[in-house]
Amino acid sequence: MQVLAYLPFYPLLSFLLLIMLSKNLTWLQASIISVSSVGLSALSAGYLIHNFMISADSVVAVHLWQWFKLGDAAVNFALRLDSLSAVMLGVVTGVGFLIHVFAAAYMKGDENFSRFMAYMNLFISAMLLLVLADNLVLLYLGWEGVGLCSFLLIGFWYQEPANAKAAKKAFIVTRVGDTFFAIGLFLLFREVGSLTITDIMTSNELGLLVDNNMAFWICLLFVGGAVGKSAQLPLQTWLPDAMAGPTPVSALIHAATMVTAGVYLIARMNNLFLLTPQVMTIVAIIGALTLLLAGIAALAQSDIKRVLAYSTMSQIGYMMLGLGAGAFSAGVMHLMTHAFFKALLFLTAGAIILALHHQQNMFKMGGLLKKLPVISSLFFIGVAALIALPGTSGFVSKEAIIAELYSSKTAGPWFWWAAIVGALITSVYSFRMVFLTFFGQYRGCAEITKPSHYLLIMPLFLLAVLALAGGLITLDLTALFDVNVIDISTEPSWLHSVAVATPFIGIVIAYLIYFPHAGKTIRESKSKLTLFIQNGLGFNxxxxxxxxxxxxxxxxxxxxxxxxxLIKAISWNVVTWHEVLKATQTASLRWYLAMLALGVIILLAVLLGQTSGELA
Amino acid sequence: MSQIPLNHVFIFAIILFVIGFIGVIARRNTLFMLMSLEVMLNAVGLAFIGAGSAWVEADGQVMFILILTLAAAEVAVGLALLIRLQQQRQCLDIDALNELRE
Amino acid sequence: MSVEVPFYFAATIAIIASLRVVTGSNAIHALLYLVVSLLAVAVCFYFIGAPFAAGLEVIVYAGAILVLFVFAVMMFDLQGDDEPKHFGREGNSAWFSAWFGPSILALLLLFELVYIIVVSDSKQLYVSNIVEAKQVGILLYGPYLLAVEIASFLLLAGLVAGYHFAKPDAGS
Structure with a gap:
């Protein structure tokens, strides 16, 4: 259990070390400290998950200390590992470690390298607290911690006003969601009297919650929090702007881990949500709308990172849709595979951006397949997983979600169709990106430098393996989630074939519209509709x-x-008295002396008056 | 022996002190201010010695010697400042020295 | 011979000389009046029973400090402006306003201090005792040793500051 207890604190220690020593560290020292701390966490996580899988326990818990008391209920600093948090733990430490390795190479030249790695470490630490928290208060601490790190890292290059603005926007918008979440926590505590996850899962009061309609409001508020963190409608506007941060940050925080915290929260509270089918439907509607709108927005982007950002929103929409439909394990599965392939996509995009000297506009790329064959093929693997081609990890998880939608009690055929259309759009915008970036002629003017650092390439290969084979990891979450009894028999038989065929149709459409044949001129469209879609469908x-x-x-x-x-009165007083006192500063020595004498005379007169009064 | 009351000595000292004081605040010439200061210091010394004599204690004279030391140091620094002032401004008017006002 | 007559005589001379010091317009004349005033005060010291202090007054004050003054004034031409308009035709009002305020203040101070002296119970005290230099020396190098040390530091500081300030500019 010691292993579990120490796990979140390695990156925290590294954060403190890096922040304190900051500029005194060389690149090598700083990267060794930060990467090895996350590596240590990843090793411990691997050990724990291995032990967890072979042991019979469904929950491993470790109590560190009591944080504070809320009435009679103690809020403990306690960690808890069950199958859900084990999945998250694996994703956060595993993908986090690979991204740290990549980031160490990617940010090598930056003068604030130590600060960057320190924030990344702090983020990993907060995220581990979030996923391992034994109670919702500790989870909230991690929740806010990752929000803070997100803010710090989006604004990492704060000299650029746009970056600072994006950071503020991300912070404020997620704050709206966090407030909902906090109110939900207060309500839940009032009703149940405890915020420990075990208590909430086994509480007898839950039935009462349904009766007095409280469950509905609590779940709705939790959804508010999840929507803010996971950039779903209507709080999605911050995510595309968050791409202002360095690319490893986008990969780690805004694709693989933090934005999936909302999904984790809903999955964690699944028994609460199962009590309120209305909220489940709301979650499904939010997910469906987000995946469609984000997909459409992604179609018009010209910045490669913004395409990936909208794609992230859309994929999280899938997860939400799955959760809303009651397909919790499919949703969590998609969370995991998405972390793999989206991290891969972001990191390869980062490598491309690095090769093109920070050129992010796809219309200034093109023909990169010939110039950067290794990175391009890795990118293809990521795209294949994103659009769920058979044989990739994305296929397994996305099909699992889609398969459960049609006959789910809280979703239905409409949602199934939304998911299919979403999948179609996904493959269209993905291949638009691929065609623009890798085919045709190179349209940029910057010279291409092949990124050759092994630290840059190695994580990409590992992530590519995960993106391909991640579907083989079988998640046994039955201990946590009630197995949904979905009546497959009433489903039409063509459903599955349509779902499998959709991505290929999308590729064909994209080929017809976007493939840069010889002689075809590629121009950025500047029509009003394009700009409207490009700016996120007018939500801003x-x-x-x-x-x-x-x-x-x-x-x-x-x-x-x-x-x-009142404040003005204070300042007025200060200014007035300043003027009055300034007038006494005549700089005339004789004047000062005369005043001194006057003071002595008055003092003596007072003294004399007193003594003669006493005498009389 | 002598029949001089201490009060008379004190009044004499006060008159000298006040004369010196008038000089310090009325004169604009820094050299005269310095001389008036000497008059004032001298008056204070006189008061100490008168009191010491009245009570037959040597402390009064000790104080006078300390005042003498003070006057010597003060004159040394004051005259050096005056010389510097004369070199830089060719003027000893104390009212002209108001650069530190703001 | 009674000591009262020479004491009051010397006191009158000291007061008149001091008045000439503060009102004078010629620096050298004023300095010489100051010497006269100091010598008269030294005479007073002698008559109120402090012959040692009288000697110091003559040797150190009149003999050293005032000579320093005279040297400085004559060698560096420290006349300053003699405030000539004090006695000029339209300078009369200026002279009046320059001296009126300080005089009022000084007279107030004088009256208050004299009143304090008069009402205090020191009427029976007479300055009729001679305090020998021996007593002064014993006291000075006994209980007042620290004060003497501090005074020596003060003199050292005066020396250093005087040297530093009076040194000609390096540039000029």
């Missing part, structure tokens, strides 16, 4: 109109309130 403008502008107006109205007057 809508929020600005509905929220930001009224808020600014209100704050402007409220500028001269009582508090303001």
């Amino acid at each position: 403008g809508l929020y600005s109109l509905l929220l930001v502008k009224p808020f600014l107006f209100l704050s402007k109205c409220n500028k001269n309130d009582v508090v303001e007057l």
Whole structure:
């Protein structure tokens, strides 16, 4: 159990070390410290998961110390490993380790390298707390911790105002979701009296929750939190802007781990959600809408990282759809495989961006298949998994979700169709990206330098293996999730074939529209519709109109309130007295002396008055 | 022997002190201010010696010697400053020295 | 012979000389009046029973410090402006305003201090005792040793500061 207890603290220790020594470390020292700490966590995680799989226990728990008390209920600093958190643990430490290795090479030239790796370590630590937390308060600590790291890392290159703005936006928008989550926690505590996960899963009060309609509100608030963190509708606007951060950050935080925290939360609270089918349907609707809208938005992007960002949103939409349909294990499976192939895609995209000297515009790429064959083929593997071609990990998990949608009680044929259309769009935008990037003529002007550092290439290969073969990992989550009894017999027989065929249809469509045949000119479209879609279907403008502008107006109205007057009075007093006292500073020595004498005279007069009064 | 009351010595010292004080605050010439200061110091010394004599204690004279030392040091520094002032501004007017005002 | 007459005589001379010091317009004349004032005070010291202090006053004050003054004034031409408009035609009001305020303050101070002296219970005390230099020496190198050390530091500081400030500019 010691192994589990120490696990989240290796990266934390490394974070403290790096932050304290910061600029005194060479690249080698800093990368060894940061990467090895995550590697240590990954090794411990591997050991733990191995032990967990061969042992009969369904839960491994370790109590560290009591954090504080809420009434009678103690909130402990305790870690808990069950099959769900084991999956997350594997993903966070495994993918996290590979991304750390990549990041060490990717960020080698940056002057703030230690700071970058320190934030990455802090993120891993917070994420481990999140997934291993024994109670929801500790989970919330990790939840906020990853949010903070996300903020710090998006704004890592804060000298650029746009990056700082993107960081603020991400922080504030996720904060909205976090507030929902916190209120949900308070409500849950009021109703159940404990926030320990075991208590919530086994509480007898849950039935009461349904009766007084509280379960509905709690679940809805939790969905609010999950939606904010996982960039789902309607709080999705921050994720594309978050691509301002360095690419390894996008891979680690905004694709593989943090954004899936919302999915993890809903999966974790599955028994609560199962009590409220309405909320499950809401989750499914949110997931379906997000996957469609994000897919459409991805079709119009020109920045390769933004395509991947919208694709992430859309894939998380799939997970949400799966969760909403009650296919918890399929959703979690997709979470895992998505972490593999999306990390692979982001990192290969990062390698391409590095090779092209920070050129991210796909219209300035092209023909890279010949110039960067290794990276291109790795990218193909990622894309194949993303659009769920048979034989890849994405196929296994996405088909598992789609298969359960049709006859789910909380979803249905409509959602099935949404998922199919989503899959079609996915393969269209993926191959649009592939065709623009790798085929045709090279349209950029920057010279291509082949990234040759072995640290840069090795993680890509490992991730590619995972993206291909990750589907073979069988997750046994039956101990956690009630096995959904889905009546397969009523389903039409063509469902499965349609689902398998969809990606290929998408490829054909993409080939017809986007393939850069010889003689075809590739230009960025600047039509109004394209720009509208490119900017995320107008959500930014809508929020600005509905929220930001009224808020600014209100704050402007409220500028001269009582508090303001009070503060102004203070400053007025200070200024006035300053002027009065300044007038006494005449810089005339004789004047000072005369005043000194006057003071002495007055003092003596007072003294004399007192003594003569006493005498009299 | 002598029949000089201590009060008279004190009043004499006060008159000298006040004369010196008028000089310090009325004169604008720094050299005269310095001389007036000497008058004031001298008056204080006189008061100490008068009191020491009245109570037959040597402390008054010790204080006078310390004041003498102080006056010597003060004159050394003061005159050096005056010389520097004369070199740099060709003027000893104390009212012209107001650069530290703001 | 009674000591009162020479004491009051010397005191009058000291006061008049001091007045000439603060009102004078010629620096050298004022310095010489200051010497006169100091010598008169030295006479007073002698008559109130402090012959040693009287000697110091003559030797150190009049003989050393004032000579330093005279040297500085004459060698470096420290006349300054003699405030000539004090007695000028339209300078009368300026002279009046320059001296009126300080005089009022000084007179107030004088009255207060004199009042304190008059009402205090020191009326019966007479300065009729001679304090020998021996007593002063014993006291100075006994209980007042620390004060003497501090005074020597003060003199050293005065020496260093005087040297430093009066040194000609390196540039000029």
